[in-house]
Amino acid sequence: MNAQDSFNDRLKKAGKTISTPRVIPRAEHSISRTNISDSAVKVLYRLKDAGYKAYLVGGGVRDMLLGREPKDFDIATDAHPEEVQEQFRSCHLIGRRFRLAHVRVGRDVVEVATFRANVPAVEEGETRSVKKGEDRHTENGRIMRDNVYGTLEEDAWRRDFTINALYYNIADFSVVDYTGGLEDLKAGWIRLIGDPVQRYREDPVRMLRAVRFAAKLGFRIHPDTEDPLFDLGYLLEDIPSARLYEEVLKLFMGGCALETFELLRHYRLFEHLFPQTEDDLAQEREGFPSELVARALANTDARVAAGKPVTPAFLFAALLWGPMRRQAEPLQAGGESETQAIQEAGDVVVMRQVQRIALPKRFSMPMREIWTMQPRFTQINGKRSLSLLMHPRFRAAYDFLLLRGESGEDVQDLCEWWTKFQEVNPDERQTLLRAPVAGAKAVIGSEALAATAATKKRRRPRKRRKPAGAATE
Ligand code: ATP
Numbered sequence: 001m002n003a004q005d006s007f008n009d010r011l012k013k014a015g016k017t018i019s020t021p022r023v024i025p026r027a028e029h030s031i032s033r034t035n036i037s038d039s040a041v042k043v044l045y046r047l048k049d050a051g052y053k054a055y056l057v058g059g060g061v062r063d064m065l066l067g068r069e070p071k072d073f074d075i076a077t078d079a080h081p082e083e084v085q086e087q088f089r090s091c092h093l094i095g096r097r098f099r100l101a102h103v104r105v106g107r108d109v110v111e112v113a114t115f116r117a118n119v120p121a122v123e124e125g126e127t128r129s130v131k132k133g134e135d136r137h138t139e140n141g142r143i144m145r146d147n148v149y150g151t152l153e154e155d156a157w158r159r160d161f162t163i164n165a166l167y168y169n170i171a172d173f174s175v176v177d178y179t180g181g182l183e184d185l186k187a188g189w190i191r192l193i194g195d196p197v198q199r200y201r202e203d204p205v206r207m208l209r210a211v212r213f214a215a216k217l218g219f220r221i222h223p224d225t226e227d228p229l230f231d232l233g234y235l236l237e238d239i240p241s242a243r244l245y246e247e248v249l250k251l252f253m254g255g256c257a258l259e260t261f262e263l264l265r266h267y268r269l270f271e272h273l274f275p276q277t278e279d280d281l282a283q284e285r286e287g288f289p290s291e292l293v294a295r296a297l298a299n300t301d302a303r304v305a306a307g308k309p310v311t312p313a314f315l316f317a318a319l320l321w322g323p324m325r326r327q328a329e330p331l332q333a334g335g336e337s338e339t340q341a342i343q344e345a346g347d348v349v350v351m352r353q354v355q356r357i358a359l360p361k362r363f364s365m366p367m368r369e370i371w372t373m374q375p376r377f378t379q380i381n382g383k384r385s386l387s388l389l390m391h392p393r394f395r396a397a398y399d400f401l402l403l404r405g406e407s408g409e410d411v412q413d414l415c416e417w418w419t420k421f422q423e424v425n426p427d428e429r430q431t432l433l434r435a436p437v438a439g440a441k442a443v444i445g446s447e448a449l450a451a452t453a454a455t456k457k458r459r460r461p462r463k464r465r466k467p468a469g470a471a472t473e
Pocket residue numbers: 057058059060071072074158159160161164165203205206
């Protein structure tokens with residue numbers, strides 16, 4: 001019997017879940033306390049010594065079993081949030097949708113969640129609260145608040161994927177598996193617990209999580225879990241834009257951005273996150289679909305792999321460059337200066353995008369600057385070029401210029417010139433400034449400029465998987 005059948009069977013039993021988990025003793029699995037952060041171990045022991053159950057759960061257990069380094073360690077316990085708080089000097093309770101305890105240990109914050117139960121099967125269209133005090137509240141099948149506490153077993157069944165529902169018990173160092181997660185971990189399946197359509201409706205972000213874990217772990221999404229993805233993307237449109245922003249960062253800044261992007265497009269989820277970008281990608285420019293987004297994501301992955309910083313400003317600049325260009329072209333053709341056109345088009349594109357995904361101002365401002373600095377690269381002139389070089393955002397804007405060059409925009413000459421300009425000594429800089437670059441006028445590329453460019457020999461970008469290492473500070 002697979003995890004889903006057994007889940008449904010159990011739920012039929014008057015909402016009760018009674019089953020025997022598979023328990024793997026310490027000697028038969030690879031998780032060792034030495035791989036768990038000291039802070040998480042301290043919190044686990046503190047809860048256990050106070051008489052509570054305490055387990056490590058989620059990505060920490062999953063990743064350790066796979067021999068990967070976990071990103072963080074989440075703890076599940078039967079202690080209620082207030083009881084957790086009593087155990088620690090520095091602990092505060094957060095969250096409305098989910099109430100959680102954040103325990104501070106030294107410089108770390110350890111997240112502690114109380115076991116919760118999933119109350120299943122709310123009919124579509126029905127709005128109701130289960131239990132007094134609105135512990136759990138759903139609207140049209142979507143979970144708005146989820147604070148019905150439960151047992152360890154109930155906690156396991158309410159989690160998203162089987163591989164995320166494995167528990168490491170600090171009392172005897174065993175691993176506890178109610179949902180078949182160990183088998184799926186071995187077989188490489190991302191499988192939702194329960195009825196996939198219902199679970200996606202409860203929380204559409206699970207669709208993004210399925211894709212993220214598939215890309216990150218190199219797993220396949222189980223057919224039952226995969227099928228509804230193609231049709232349910234529209235549910236993402238009801239998710240608050242601030243939550244989607246957090247998820248998008250996880251999707252694109254976790255080191256597997258390119259793979260994730262390709263899967264999101266495959267499942268038709270991307271168009272619900274970045275509709276303008278999807279439109280732009282669907283149209284060809286000078287006979288080719290744009291490669292800029294894919295290259296930017298490959299660069300981001302290369303930087304993450306090298307331990308270099310990445311910023312949402314650069315990422316969003318790349319994701320929205322195509323739509324912004326498309327919007328700017330008629331403005332420029334209508335007589336606006338290039339900078340003006342970029343600014344105006346940027347306003348429109350950003351305004352539309354933030355309705356879906358709440359890009360904070362501290363990133364949208366530098367993103368806009370990266371764009372508006374692009375025309376300045378064409379103005380090769382002593383004072384202006386030197387002042388551009390000193391601009392605090394020069395590095396990001398220059399990297400963006402390189403990205404455009406790699407992606408087939410006709411700015412290769414400019415890229416070479418600006419690369420050289422940075423490398424040479426002040427005397428040589430003067431020489432360079434006296435011999436300006438050919439093609440210095442091509443920037444966002446109106447159709448007219450593109451036509452001129454097309455008469456030159458076009459240099460196609462190389463295969464996009466090759467990381468180019470553009471910086472994004
Ligand atoms: P990582 O931290 O490596 O990205 P993770 O699996 O730990 O992956 P978190 O977002 O930290 O992901 O969540 C911790 C755990 O909480 C998950 O493993 C899963 O069991 C549960 N969980 C998180 N989000 C959901 C959700 N939307 N629905 C159901 N369970 C969830």
